[in-house]
Amino acid sequence: MTPRVALVGAGGHGLSHRRTLQRLADEGRIAVAGLCDRQPFGPDPSAPLDGVPFFTDHTTLLATVHPDVVVICTPPHTHLPIALDVLAAGADLLLEKPPVTSSGEHRELAAAVESTGRLCQVGFQALGSAALAALIAADLAGPIGVFGAWWRPDTYYTRAPWAGRRLVDGRPVFDGALVNPFAHALMQALVIAGPAYRPALLELEAYRTRDIATDDTTFLRVTGADGRQITVGVTLASAVFLAGEIQVGGAALEYPTDRLRLPGSDLIAVPGRTGLLENLLDHRADPAVPLLAPLRRTALFTAMGEAIVRSAPPLEIAPKWLAPHPSGGGSVLPGIDELVRQVAATGELPSEIGVPWAGRPQLLRLS
Numbered sequence: 001m002t003p004r005v006a007l008v009g010a011g012g013h014g015l016s017h018r019r020t021l022q023r024l025a026d027e028g029r030i031a032v033a034g035l036c037d038r039q040p041f042g043p044d045p046s047a048p049l050d051g052v053p054f055f056t057d058h059t060t061l062l063a064t065v066h067p068d069v070v071v072i073c074t075p076p077h078t079h080l081p082i083a084l085d086v087l088a089a090g091a092d093l094l095l096e097k098p099p100v101t102s103s104g105e106h107r108e109l110a111a112a113v114e115s116t117g118r119l120c121q122v123g124f125q126a127l128g129s130a131a132l133a134a135l136i137a138a139d140l141a142g143p144i145g146v147f148g149a150w151w152r153p154d155t156y157y158t159r160a161p162w163a164g165r166r167l168v169d170g171r172p173v174f175d176g177a178l179v180n181p182f183a184h185a186l187m188q189a190l191v192i193a194g195p196a197y198r199p200a201l202l203e204l205e206a207y208r209t210r211d212i213a214t215d216d217t218t219f220l221r222v223t224g225a226d227g228r229q230i231t232v233g234v235t236l237a238s239a240v241f242l243a244g245e246i247q248v249g250g251a252a253l254e255y256p257t258d259r260l261r262l263p264g265s266d267l268i269a270v271p272g273r274t275g276l277l278e279n280l281l282d283h284r285a286d287p288a289v290p291l292l293a294p295l296r297r298t299a300l301f302t303a304m305g306e307a308i309v310r311s312a313p314p315l316e317i318a319p320k321w322l323a324p325h326p327s328g329g330g331s332v333l334p335g336i337d338e339l340v341r342q343v344a345a346t347g348e349l350p351s352e353i354g355v356p357w358a359g360r361p362q363l364l365r366l367s
């Protein structure tokens with residue numbers, strides 16, 4: 001039987017899921033059962049999947065078209081109730097990252113997955129990277145460093161009602177630099193550290209260069225119970241673009257591009273990413289095919305994200321340290337590209353190396 005797949009949250013990033021559904025339907029691997037979005041879209045012949053049944057409420061979609069698989073791509077703080085309804089309706093789930101926004105919600109969702117016997121794959125697509133698999137296979141020890149330096153104009157923070165916020169209606173939403181755009185890097189670093197990795201100490205320095213509630217420049221040092229450290233420096237306020245790397249044991253994975261340098265080798269492209277929906281379909285057909293991003297694999301990410309979002313508000317970096325972006329649209333922090341690289345390489349936080357705008361790190365607790 002051809003699996004019937006539906007999508008809840010068809011706008012925003014949901015457009016990329018619509019393209020995937022269209023492609024898989026064209027290949028005959030799925031039938032598209034329906035789309036749902038709170039915003040009713042008018043007919044648009046240029047949009048993927050124009051003309052499939054459309055609903056403005058996911059419960060009506062579930063009751064009407066009875067999908068086998070549902071992709072959820074709505075804002076993070078809306079995920080849990082929709083996911084519970086999908087599981088209760090007997091469908092399997094591809095749930096966008098972050099799966100939920102607290103450890104309590106994570107436990108509730110995991111219990112529902114268990115009791116319904118359904119599947120839940122989480123949208124960390126970088127876990128399907130062949131380059132990541134090659135790095136994990138190399139089994140390298142030692143501290144892990146992560147950095148990235150990107151630019152987002154101020155308009156990025158007007159893209160959605162939850163953009164630039166830490167809370168909506170008193171509930172966490174994940175839009176800080178590390179919990180949203182760089183979430184894939186953090187998730188990959190946790191997978192490299194391994195399933196037994198347990199943080200004993202989390203030290204956070206969170207900054208903002210603009211008028212937002214959340215952080216756009218973030219440093220985190222995690223010390224595991226085994227002493228292994230993961231140190232992260234990421235920013236969305238850099239005029240110099242660094243795609244970003246995860247460094248461990250003399251190796252480096254350029255995580256957005258899947259280029260990998262193993263110890264003693266050159267940086268080479270390791271092409272190949274298994275799509276998460278394809279992997280979920282393969283696993284449904286043959287349980288011997290492992291799920292790449294099952295919910296349980298993301299529990300530590302959720303716990304760390306919750307701790308970051310619930311920490312004290314980010315420190316503002318004063319305008320005197322900033323400069324206009326060469327193309328306009330906002331400010332940049334000159335030299336931040338070198339700093340994030342240095343932090344990842346040394347494991348030292350900005351406050352420990354005399355960065356003038358740095359404040360003291362916060363100690364985070366996981367719940």
Ligand SMILES: NC(=O)c1ccc[n+]([C@@H]2O[C@H](COP(=O)([O-])OP(=O)(O)OC[C@H]3O[C@@H](n4cnc5c(N)ncnc54)[C@H](O)[C@@H]3O)[C@@H](O)[C@H]2O)c1
Nearest residue numbers: 009011012013014037038039073074075076096097098160
């Ligand atoms: N995997 C990735 O690389 C990646 C990239 C971008 C976004 N995301 C994730 O995708 C999700 C959506 O992000 P976005 O930026 O598209 O958000 P968004 O705010 O643009 O929302 C997406 C759509 O969901 C709809 N929606 C909101 N609440 C709904 C509800 N209750 N029922 C039905 N539809 C509803 C909105 O109308 C909108 O069209 C988030 O979890 C985000 O973190 C993942």
